[in-house]
Amino acid sequence: MVIEDMIYLIHVKEMAEYVSSSLSSEVELLFVDLEQDPPKMRTLDDKSLLGMQLISIQKLFSLYFPLEGMRNDLLPPDRAEPMADSKSLSEQIGSQSSVLMDLSSCMHDTEVTVPTVNGWLLGYPIVYLFSKDHIEDAIYNLSTKFLRIYKILVSRTSAPNKGSQPEELMSFSVPYELSMRGRNEAWAETFLACLQSKWGRCKQTWSSLEMEVSECYPQAIAL
Template structure:
């Protein structure tokens, strides 16, 4: 359903990294279905990624097949950015997407080809070479786009808050003073009777209320829900249903 899943933010490193590598190594020894799962690190954040799915996602983003709405939160009020919107943040964001494309799309299967300029591939204690960690920390430090913006895109959110490092305080202030809509995507497992089926949150994200007055009927929200439902059809053996819920949030302090 998602090519990238964040495991922890600000967790205890490198212990967590080593534990995840060991776990993944055990899984890969049990079944080849886990071959394309990798551990990726960006500073103090750690993720599980599916290399092939991430390569396809990055390509579809660059080709505009997967719609991503960028919101400029450097200005007050925040503003949705058109595709031809000119800003240093937008240019940096496109550059990051192209770097991910060059990294993952050349050959997402072989770990030794997941190394490129500015990246490191490390192995955790007790792991085999097949579960090397893809560490993009030094690579990301070279860009002016903030990690929250990169995270929003990698984690598959249809709306991404875009701002550069020098405007972090502006972004926090501009979002903390605005009412937001909270979008939540829930899934239920397949094979469980409807009465006993329990919904699990797949993801959640916010959008300024003034930019999402139609809630789930916003054009980008409808497109996103259709994409998620199409993905659901490819894994019906695991997930049985999917739904979107939208609720309002009053202005509150936000940490980016």
């Protein structure tokens, strides 16, 4: 899946379930408003322009990734590269074939930025929020703040007597002033518990999963 300059390898069923849970508010998503200095923590306000537009993008994703399976009838001819035969998109994916989807059009005519959509798609519990008109403000407000870096580390299950070095599964940052309790923040504990629940289904591959939290001095940030 492609969105502007971002490329994603996705699990269709997991994506459908995640999009559905986002729209039903099963997944609590918090936002850091970078248009304000200092940045403020907020929930998604569907009455604000950015809130309505992000929800609109999520609804578009729910059309492409419904719980009952992907619908190739919604894919424009120039936005996908299916196999030569006429199998359905779900059959192609089920047989481990690759399909390229360009969903950049979901961003058109909105003020929502790629970092916001990217944070949501990657499942971050904290997502940076700012409009296209305030990119410079967002960069400045984030570059001048101390940050906490949250890393999720996993270790592969290895043969006996062979060690396994932790690998970074994902990482995200939160302004220090908005994460004073570090890993003990309520949202951090909920997020880790959710990941551990999923990890429990993959213990044959991953032997451990843990969260590492560190601090970062103010520095130039690219968004």
